[in-house]
Amino acid sequence: MLWESKLAETAAEELIENVPLPFYEQRATLVLQSHDVVAEKIRLIDDVTEGVQNTALAPGSLIDEQYELIEIIGRGGMTIVYVARDTYQDSDNEVAIKILNPRFEEKTPELVSMFEYSIRMNKMLTTDRFPEYRDSGVHAGYEYVVNEYIRGANLEHILYNYPNAIPLDFIKDIGIQLCYAIQDLSLAGMVHRDIKPSNVMLTNKGEIKLLDFDLIVFQEHYGEYESNELLSSGTATYMSPEQCSHEIKSGNEDREDEMIEEDDEEPSIDSRSDIYNLGATLYQLATKRPPFRYLKRKPMLQAHMIEAPAPLTEIPKPLSQIIMKALEKDPENRFQSAAEMRRALENLGH
Ligand SMILES: Nc1ncnc2c1ncn2[C@@H]1O[C@H](COP(=O)(O)OP(=O)(O)O)[C@@H](O)[C@H]1O
Numbered sequence: 001m002l003w004e005s006k007l008a009e010t011a012a013e014e015l016i017e018n019v020p021l022p023f024y025e026q027r028a029t030l031v032l033q034s035h036d037v038v039a040e041k042i043r044l045i046d047d048v049t050e051g052v053q054n055t056a057l058a059p060g061s062l063i064d065e066q067y068e069l070i071e072i073i074g075r076g077g078m079t080i081v082y083v084a085r086d087t088y089q090d091s092d093n094e095v096a097i098k099i100l101n102p103r104f105e106e107k108t109p110e111l112v113s114m115f116e117y118s119i120r121m122n123k124m125l126t127t128d129r130f131p132e133y134r135d136s137g138v139h140a141g142y143e144y145v146v147n148e149y150i151r152g153a154n155l156e157h158i159l160y161n162y163p164n165a166i167p168l169d170f171i172k173d174i175g176i177q178l179c180y181a182i183q184d185l186s187l188a189g190m191v192h193r194d195i196k197p198s199n200v201m202l203t204n205k206g207e208i209k210l211l212d213f214d215l216i217v218f219q220e221h222y223g224e225y226e227s228n229e230l231l232s233s234g235t236a237t238y239m240s241p242e243q244c245s246h247e248i249k250s251g252n253e254d255r256e257d258e259m260i261e262e263d264d265e266e267p268s269i270d271s272r273s274d275i276y277n278l279g280a281t282l283y284q285l286a287t288k289r290p291p292f293r294y295l296k297r298k299p300m301l302q303a304h305m306i307e308a309p310a311p312l313t314e315i316p317k318p319l320s321q322i323i324m325k326a327l328e329k330d331p332e333n334r335f336q337s338a339a340e341m342r343r344a345l346e347n348l349g350h
């Protein structure tokens with residue numbers, strides 16, 4: 001294991017110590033720090049916590065007579081994540097429960113099938129780079145999935161709360177471990193398509209776990225997804241030029257747009273897109289800012305396609321070259337596999 005050395009483990013602990021755990025117990029402190037992004041997240045969690053009060057999903061409720069909800073720890077577009085207790089287990093009984101759409105009235109069949117799809121992906125990813133699947137079901141009309149609870153912090157929390165520059169060894173090790181995760185995905189024929197700081201957890205043992213299976217696609221079946229909305233989504237800040245070009249094309253089928261060059265070739269997506277997402281994540285870890293900063297989605301997508309990220313002057317050249325190579329616009333100019341990128345990172349030395 002990469003974080004075997006005492007030093008590395010201490011480093012992970014130090015990083016995590018500097019972020020509040022559990023995150024929401026310290027919301028007051030965080031709001032005081034008043035970082036916009038963090039404050040906004042807390043506001044959303046508070047909002048959602050209030051929204052589930054007096055419902056079957058209020059903290060304290062029992063799900064399917066087995067899982068006792070403790071508190072809300074995350075909120076995505078369509079889901080809420082709780083830490084919960086598996087009452088069938090005596091010890092080591094904390095689990096994470098992700099519940100679909102608890103406050104959004106319109107639960108469409110598409111949404112349910114997307115959730116079920118991500119559960120299938122979760123079950124297929126059995127290596128220790130991903131949260132372990134435990135159970136799933138429907139409680140009081142709400143679909144849920146149970147995963148092992150990961151003790152640690154997601155990288156977004158670390159980015160916004162760790163006061164200093166993130167140590168280079170840490171950036172390198174995160175890169176290496178995420179390359180292994182991409183290798184696992186790629187072996188299964190999958191592309192994750194949403195690698196970004198909030199989807200990566202650092203455990204207090206220094207291991208990295210890649211979360212969020214909502215956007216995984218099978219490379220082999222890529223053509224079959226064509227009309228699927230699934231393909232047009234992603235987190236703009238980290239999206240690869242191929243993801244962006246797909247979205248721009250499919251979003252503008254009906255109208256002319258000067259920005260888009262005519263190109264008959266369908267954009268296709270493979271692991272090199274995940275390598276780009278990883279490059280954007282590492283870029284942000286190294287500088288505390290993402291490669292591009294646009295508030296609106298469309299300029300952000302266009303930047304990924306045509307703009308060069310500001311040079312990484314903060315970090316030594318060998319590491320910055322690796323990150324910049326992962327961020328190449330043309331997949332042919334990136335690392336051709338996660339294994340290749342991993343070896344480059346491993347060869348950096350200390
Ligand atoms: N198994 C887990 N253990 C601990 N925290 C988790 C776990 N799964 C998710 N989280 C937390 O919840 C947040 C949202 O989870 P994620 O799976 O990314 O859902 P979404 O699809 O809603 O983004 C994550 O950023 C992480 O902080």
Ligand SMILES: [Mg+2]
Pocket residue numbers: 076198199212
């Ligand atoms: Mg997520």
